[in-house]
Each structure stands twice: as C-alpha cells, then as structure tokens.
Amino acid sequence: MKSITIILAVFLTTNLSAQTADEILDRVDRNMSSENRIFESAMIIHGRRISRTITSISYSVGDKKSFTEYLSPAREQGTKMLKLEDQLWIYSPSTDRTIQISGHMLRQSVMGSDLSYEDMMEDRKLTDVYDAEVVGSEDIDGRPTWVLELKGNVDDLAYATRKEWIDKERYIPLKEELYAKSGQLLKRSTLNDVVNIEGRWFPTTIVYKDMLKQGDGTEFKITSIKFDQEIPEYIFTKAALKQ
Amino acid sequence: MIRFLLKGLFRDKSRSLIPLIVVTIGVMLAVFMNGYVRGLMIDMINKTADISTGHVKVITSAYSDNMDQVPNDLAIINVSSLKKDLEKTFPEMKWVCRINFGGLIDVPDANGETRSQGPGMGIGLDLFSEDTDETERLNLSKSLVRGSLPANPGEVLLSEDFSQKLKVNPGEEITLIGSTMNGGMAIYNFIMSGTVKFGNTGMDRGTVIADIHDVQTALDMYDAAGEILGFSSSGFYDDETATAVKTKFQDTFSSDEGEFAPVMLRLRDQAGMSIFVDLTDSMAAIVMIVFMIAMSLVLWNAGLLGGLRRYGEIGIRLAIGEEKSHVYRTMITESVMIGLAGTIVGTAIGLSLSWLMQTYGLDISEFTKGGTGGIMMPDIIRSKIAPSDFYIGLIPGVLSTMAGTMLSGIGIYKRQTAQLFKELEA
Numbered sequence: 001m002k003s004i005t006i007i008l009a010v011f012l013t014t015n016l017s018a019q020t021a022d023e024i025l026d027r028v029d030r031n032m033s034s035e036n037r038i039f040e041s042a043m044i045i046h047g048r049r050i051s052r053t054i055t056s057i058s059y060s061v062g063d064k065k066s067f068t069e070y071l072s073p074a075r076e077q078g079t080k081m082l083k084l085e086d087q088l089w090i091y092s093p094s095t096d097r098t099i100q101i102s103g104h105m106l107r108q109s110v111m112g113s114d115l116s117y118e119d120m121m122e123d124r125k126l127t128d129v130y131d132a133e134v135v136g137s138e139d140i141d142g143r144p145t146w147v148l149e150l151k152g153n154v155d156d157l158a159y160a161t162r163k164e165w166i167d168k169e170r171y172i173p174l175k176e177e178l179y180a181k182s183g184q185l186l187k188r189s190t191l192n193d194v195v196n197i198e199g200r201w202f203p204t205t206i207v208y209k210d211m212l213k214q215g216d217g218t219e220f221k222i223t224s225i226k227f228d229q230e231i232p233e234y235i236f237t238k239a240a241l242k243q
Numbered sequence: 244m245i246r247f248l249l250k251g252l253f254r255d256k257s258r259s260l261i262p263l264i265v266v267t268i269g270v271m272l273a274v275f276m277n278g279y280v281r282g283l284m285i286d287m288i289n290k291t292a293d294i295s296t297g298h299v300k301v302i303t304s305a306y307s308d309n310m311d312q313v314p315n316d317l318a319i320i321n322v323s324s325l326k327k328d329l330e331k332t333f334p335e336m337k338w339v340c341r342i343n344f345g346g347l348i349d350v351p352d353a354n355g356e357t358r359s360q361g362p363g364m365g366i367g368l369d370l371f372s373e374d375t376d377e378t379e380r381l382n383l384s385k386s387l388v389r390g391s392l393p394a395n396p397g398e399v400l401l402s403e404d405f406s407q408k409l410k411v412n413p414g415e416e417i418t419l420i421g422s423t424m425n426g427g428m429a430i431y432n433f434i435m436s437g438t439v440k441f442g443n444t445g446m447d448r449g450t451v452i453a454d455i456h457d458v459q460t461a462l463d464m465y466d467a468a469g470e471i472l473g474f475s476s477s478g479f480y481d482d483e484t485a486t487a488v489k490t491k492f493q494d495t496f497s498s499d500e501g502e503f504a505p506v507m508l509r510l511r512d513q514a515g516m517s518i519f520v521d522l523t524d525s526m527a528a529i530v531m532i533v534f535m536i537a538m539s540l541v542l543w544n545a546g547l548l549g550g551l552r553r554y555g556e557i558g559i560r561l562a563i564g565e566e567k568s569h570v571y572r573t574m575i576t577e578s579v580m581i582g583l584a585g586t587i588v589g590t591a592i593g594l595s596l597s598w599l600m601q602t603y604g605l606d607i608s609e610f611t612k613g614g615t616g617g618i619m620m621p622d623i624i625r626s627k628i629a630p631s632d633f634y635i636g637l638i639p640g641v642l643s644t645m646a647g648t649m650l651s652g653i654g655i656y657k658r659q660t661a662q663l664f665k666e667l668e669a
Contacts (some may be wrong), residue, residue, distance in 0.1 A: 047426050049317055075427055092430035096420050099349050100357040112426020
C-alpha cells in the first residue's frame with residue numbers, strides 16, 4: 001500500500017511539473033512572440049581589437065516572414081535581409097547583388113557578431129518545437145526563476161536542447177544556454193532591461209556569447225518596438241530588397 | 244695475400260666482372276636515388292612554402308594561436324612599415340604579404356540573383372606590382388587551364404574544379420561573401436579571368452586567387468595583411484638558415500609583447516611540416532636500407548652461381564689441405580675488394596648523374612602544360628646532392644657484397660672431405 005502511494009505521488013509530481021513546464025513556456029511564448037512587430041535595434045559587437053555598433057530596423061510577421069534593413073555604419077548601410085519561410089536573401093547595395101544564403105552558410109556569423117543567420121531566422125514558438133521540463137529554481141540578479149530544460153521535438157532545430165531561466169513573476173527568460181546534439185554548449189545569452197510594452201513583458205537588451213568564439217560577445221539592444229502593426233505585404237518580397 | 248687475390252680477380256674476369264658490375268650499378272642507383280628523392284622532398288617542401296608557409300612567416304601572436312581559422316581580425320596592421328623593417332633587417336630574404344580568407348563564392352544570373360554558390364578559400368597575393376615575383380613563384384602561367392591570368396584589378400583566378408562546380412566561365416562575374424577585418428559583412432564582385440589547377444584535391448575543390456590589393460579593399464584591410472612570408476634567396480628551405488633568421492627576428496622585434504606583436508614561424512614550426520623536414524634528413528637511411536637488401540639478394544645469387552662455377556677449384560683447394568675457414572675468408576676478402584672497387588666507380592657515376600640532375604634538372608613542363616600538372620607540381624625535377632651521397636654507397640656496396648658472399652659461401656662447410664676425390668674423379 002505504501003509503495004503504491006509513493007509511485008502515485010511520483011507519477012502525480014512528474015505529471016504536474018510537466019504541465020507546469022508547458023504552461024510556463026506558453027506564458028513565455030505569449031510575451032516573446034507576436035502576430036507581427038517592428039523594431040529598431042543597435043547591435044554592439046565586441047571584437048578583439050575594436051567594438052562596432054550596427055543599427056537596423058526589422059519587420060516581422062509571425063515566424064515565417066521578416067525583413068531587416070541595416071541603417072549604419074556606412075559600410076553596412078542599405079544592406080537588407082529577407083526571410084521567407086526557411087529561405088534567406090541578402091541584398092548588398094554596393095554590388096547590387098541579391099544573394100541567397102543556404103546550407104552551412106546559415107551557421108555563419110551575421111556581421112561578425114555572436115549571432116548566426118540561423119539565430120536570426122529562428123522565430124518559432126518554443127512550445128511548438130520543444131518539450132519542457134522544470135528542473136529547479138534559481139535566483140538571477142535577485143529575481144526568482146524556474147530552470148527549464150527544453151528538448152527539441154522536431155529535426156530542423158539549430159539547438160537540440162536549451163536551458164532557460166524563466167522569471168517567475170514576468171514569464172520571460174533571463175538567461176539561456178543553447179546546446180548542440182552532442183551536449184556541447186554553443187551559446188549563452190542573458191536578457192536584461194525588461195520593460196512592459198502594450199501589456200507584455202519584453203527584454204530590450206540581450207547579450208549573446210558564442211562559446212566557440214573569442215571576444216566579449218554581442219550586445220543586442222532594442223531601441224524601439226511596436227507590436228501588431230500594419231505592415232505592407234510588399235516589404236516581404238525580393239523586389240523590396242532593391243528599393 | 245691481397246696481391247695474390249687481386250691477381251686472381253684480374254686474371255679470372257668471370258670471377259670479378261659480374262659482381263663488380265652489379266655493385267657498381269647498385270651503388271650508382273643508391274647514390275642517384277638518394278639525391279633524387281631528397282630533391283623531390285625538397286621540391287614538395289618548397290611548393291608548400293611557395294603557396295602557404297614561406298621559408299619563414301611573420302604573423303601576430305594572436306593570429307598564430309588560431310592560424311587554422313584564418314582570423315583576419317587579428318591580422319598585422321601597418322604591414323607596409325613592418326615589411327620595410329624586415330627588408331632592412333634581412334636583405335638576403337625576399338618578403339611578400341599574403342591574405343588568406345574564406346567565404347562564399349556566389350555566381351549571379353542575369354537578374355543579379357544567385358545562380359550557383361559554394362564555399363571557397365582564397366589567397367590574396369601581389370599580382371600587379373612591378374617587382375613582384377608571385378606569379379612565377381606559384382607557377383600560375385603553367386597551371387592555367389582556361390582563360391588568362393588577371394591583368395587588371397578586380398580579376399581573379401578560380402581552381403578549375405571549383406569553376407566547373409559553379410558553372411562559371413572566364414569573363415563572368417562572381418561575388419565573394421565573407422567577413423571584413425572588423426567583422427562586418429564583406430560582399431565584393433570580381434571577374435573570373437581564368438582557371439588554374441593546383442594538383443591538390445583540397446585546393447582544387449574551392450580556391451580563389453586574387454590580387455592582395457583587391458582583397459584588402461574587399462575585406463576592409465587597408466595596409467593590413469594576415470601574413471608576411473619570407474623566402475631565402477637560394478630558393479630552397481634550409482632549417483639552419485631559417486633558425487638563424489628566427490633568432491635574429493626575436494632579438495630585433497622582441498620589445499613588443501602584446502597579443503598583436505609580430506612573431507616568426509619557420510616552415511618547420513607550421514602544421515605538419517616538421518615531419519617532412521625530418522623525413523628529408525632521414526631519406527638517406529631509408530634508401531640505403533632498401534638498396535642494401537635488394538643488392539644482398541642479387542649478390543647472394545651471384546655468389547651461389549660463382550660457387551657452382553668454382554666448385555671444382557674449391558674442391559681441389561680443400562683436397563690439398565687448405566682449411567675450409569681459410570677458403571671462406573679468402574672469398575670474403577675478394578668480395579670486399581670487389582665491393583670497394585664497385586662502390587668507388589658506382590659513387591662516381593651516381594654523383595655525376597645527380598650533379599647533372601641538380602644543375603640542369605629534368606624538364607617535364609611539356610607534360611604539365613595546360614594545367615595538367617598543377618601549381619603543386621614542379622616544372623623541372625631536380626636532385627639535391629648532400630655530403631652523405633659521397634659515402635652512402637659504401638654501406639650497400641661493401642656490406643651487401645660481403646653478405647652475399649657469406650651466405651653463398653656457407654656451402655663450403657657442407658663439403659665432405661672424404662667425398663672430394665670421388666667428386667674430382669667424376
């Protein structure tokens with residue numbers, strides 16, 4: 001009788017924590033994902049010799065379409081990126097070329113940052129592609145968080161597993177660790193400057209660190225963000241790249 | 244005794260001529276092959292030096308830690324000033340700047356959109372300066388398969404296999420997508436003027452050769468270069484010379500100790516090259532052992548034939564009371580004499596052939612026209628004579644003759660004295 005009770009208790013606990021994990025992840029998705037959004041950002045890349053700041057404006061609809069135009073510095077100004085489904089094009093005004101980035105090139109760094117093209121393209125909801133499990137609780141900068149372990153349930157993921165530290169109060173990740181299938185830690189990011197925009201919590205500064213690269217990482221600052229805007233459909237066409 | 248044996252050898256030509264010819268040919272081949280293989284190894288080392296390592300290489304300390312990743316963000320800046328300093332400090336060396344780079348090579352269609360693309364590695368070298376000898380150093384003219392060498396800025400060469408894969412022809416535009424020195428995105432258009440063959444699978448798969456000034460513009464590397472290569476005036480890599488240059492460099496440039504301080508690497512210090520350098524030195528021992536074994540077998544056989552022919556003579560010598568060991572010793576002494584004579588003649592001929600091969604070489608450019616040989620294949624095959632060539636023949640020449648005689652002469656001890664007269668009567 002005693003053992004049955006223990007088994008039942010373990011079963012119920014596991015089931016409850018799985019439900020909780022899914023619920024937490026769903027709340028995170030509701031904060032981080034949106035129907036569409038327009039944001040301006042500054043990417044500060046800390047290199048071994050110098051640090052550079054690249055500013056851009058991005059438009060995205062769901063997880064299928066996005067368009068980014070680089071605004072500065074002069075060398076990058078006018079460079080545009082278009083993502084449609086799983087395809088990515090880059091337009092370079094200096095060469096007047098529209099180049100499709102595919103295959104292993106998607107794993108290359110974007111503008112020398114700690115972000116890859118794959119990272120830029122990955123916009124799917126976490127609940128759609130990962131199974132989550134709560135593995136503990138920790139404090140990050142004085143804020144209580146759940147520690148979630150996420151295991152991919154689709155094949156085409158850039159990172160097979162993730163570890164997320166989710167703010168218990170605001171349901172946003174404060175820290176992320178991204179792992180390869182082999183278990184090697186590939187990237188670590190910390191999310192700060194959380195603000196409430198249109199009723200949702202959103203981190204406006206993310207520091208990415210490619211663990212396979214030397215340097216002090218890349219700071220990604222969102223200078224302005226708007227959700228659920230009217231975005232003209234022509235922006236998400238190859239013709240818009242040359243305009 | 245020796246004079247008696249010599250008389251015997253001179254008078255009975257059939258006893259000395261064949262072993263002498265065998266030893267002479269064997270020693271000649273050993274000496275010649277030793278010089279030839281050494282020359283071939285040195286050619287291979289020199290080709291690698293010409294393309295990537297130099298006889299010495301100057302890079303930044305940080306670059307040297309990640310050299311296989313071609314980290315151009317850690318390249319040498321103010322490179323023209325450093326190159327001038329090197330030219331002043333080491334006037335006996337030729338110094339050239341190089342930029343190795345990686346990226347995606349993209350071929351556009353009529354609308355400027357991607358028609359084909361593939362990852363490539365590039366070498367930026369000085370193609371257009373008045374005093375440049377990089378085109379000759381890489382043997383580009385002979386390795387050309389299609390089109391022509393770059394004649395104007397913005398023109399590049401592609402490896403033939405890569406151009407076939409991308410379906411691009413001379414005169415067509417290609418785009419390099421890579422990273423600038425500062426980590427920015429580099430997108431730059433070139434015209435493919437021609438294609439070359441390297442004769443190396445890895446390089447033929449995807450290599451671009453461009454003028455260094457174009458690469459500096461494309462990768463935002465003004466007055467910067469990944470590497471400065473140094474070549475000795477002899478054209479051959481010499482470990483001792485390279486070590487002396489490195490020591491002097493460390494003494495002269497050691498004041499700067501930051502992560503971007505210049506450091507010098509000898510060819511030997513670079514990936515996988517030390518084994519080649521060491522192998523060149525030990526090649527004499529390998530050739531010697533192979534020839535010694537082969538010659539011993541031939542001379543053993545010659546000794547057996549000689550033993551059969553001299554069956555009667557040895558029988559009489561034993562019958563009249565000469566000891567078996569004395570007969571055996573005299574035969575070995577004879578073989579040492581033949582070995583010495585053959586070694587001297589063989590070494591003289593082998594060295595003469597090696598000298599001809601070293602001085603004039605064997606021109607195989609007719610067979611390597613149209614890029615059939617490739618950049619990695621030398622046009623002229625040369626030997627390289629070293630001091631060891633003067634005595635290397637002594638070991639196979641004398642030892643294998645002795646070994647052959649000792650093996651075949653064992654039969655003397657098997658002769659039964661009681662049977663001798665019966666044998667002689669028969």
